Amino acid sequence: MFKSVDTLWLNTNPYLLRFNLPIVKYLSRHVNIAQWEYTQTADEGTSLDVAIELLDDYISLLEKPVNLVGHSTCGLLGLLYAQKFPDKVKSLVILGVGINPTLDWISYYYLLRTNFHCSKERVLARLAYSLFGYHNQYYQKAFMGLLDKALLYSLSPHSLYQRLDGSIEKIASPLMICGSEKDSIVSWDEMMKWQNHLKPQDVLYKCSQNEHFFHYFQPTIVGQNILDFWLSQGNDSNLAVAQKLGRVGIAHQ
Template identity: 45%
Template sequence: MSVQPDALWINISPSLLRFDRFLIRHLSHQVSIAQWEYFQNPDEPSSLDIALVLLHDYLKSCQRPIHLIGHSTSGLLGLLYTRQYPERVKSLTLLAVGVNPAINWQAHYYVMYQLLPCTRNMILAKLVQNLFGHQERNCTQNLIKLLEQDLNFSPSPHSLYQQATISPGGVSVPLMVCGSQDDLIVDSMALKGWKAWMKEGDRIWECPHGYHFFHYYYPQLVARQILKFWHLAVCNEDSTHHEEINRIF
């Protein structure tokens, strides 16, 4: 029988997974962490609903609650899951997810596409600068290709025809929200907006630099903060459990 991992990294953007791997590697040095990936079939509608069902199918096999973590839209899926099935989640860690959780880089893309008299390639080039900072020409072109793949093959609540909204709000399990001070997609105001929904033990942390993919540029620093949060979440859970036992007896 396989051993259940302590944490689960959610990814529904296969083309962007390479930016997660350094952080996953650092986390795996301290905890057992698994990766859950969703590859959208080209014939499927672009919706998070199918991914949500499949994630639940996986987590039903776990014998105890698990730490969930995800970046951007993958984090949004974790948020939606945790709101629906909090009993299966030990804690939730969101990277680059603002208080209005549906706002991601794709939402910015569709707004820019509608408002600016520019080609798709020009808009994506501008978004590369917003997401990663200034890049050399060859690197910019490679990143444009990755963003195009993400537009075409990852589930998204947004399209040219509609911009989805998801209600702000917290979760009943311990919550950590991470971002970067120079992220132009999820800025400091969007990150600090979570304060209105946080309970005791929840945490907001900002990386000094790194843009939208700060966890790629500073994986060791981000891992240190997440591991600290997970440790405190487990300690608080154990303390609550002991208090419940004492009340029983």
């Protein structure tokens, strides 16, 4: 059954998994989508290379190229995989990933810890607001606890002692980059810099609402644009998507 999967949503943190569920549920009405999860222990060293190797083990079992989707650090993982295994990636959709793909909410957290001489709790409170935009004190406290736990299981290459920078390498697969106009972690100005690296079939999409986890708050709007991107590629494997949407003509344009 798993060999029928044509789309993989990448997850690398068990505490952030819930924020992908609304859009994954929406997309599942139109495509055969699965969630690939990578979990490391709190004491395990961070290694994107290990995650790439394990992801390749899974995709190799599918015996066909797939659409990859990832947000933030998961988008970075998708980029690195597509660069290394271009023949196994039908398309790549990344959300909240700027022109420096290593920039994520973890690096922002350590930037705050380094430059602001205040308690960890105050830094987490500011981070929670930057990520989700809630003023409600109850939600703030809940998100602070969640982010505190998520830090221990992050695949991000950053730490309190070092923050890494990355560079863009063009990938052969069709690429869609999604960002939010209100994202304070990866600003829209940073997202706009992707334009110098796009191929003719690539898409840069702006969500006008919500913060870094914009796809959680706008699953239908963002999901519709992702589906349109897949249909625009015009390959036969996306015909079923068009039929489900009642837009077969688009797949042939």
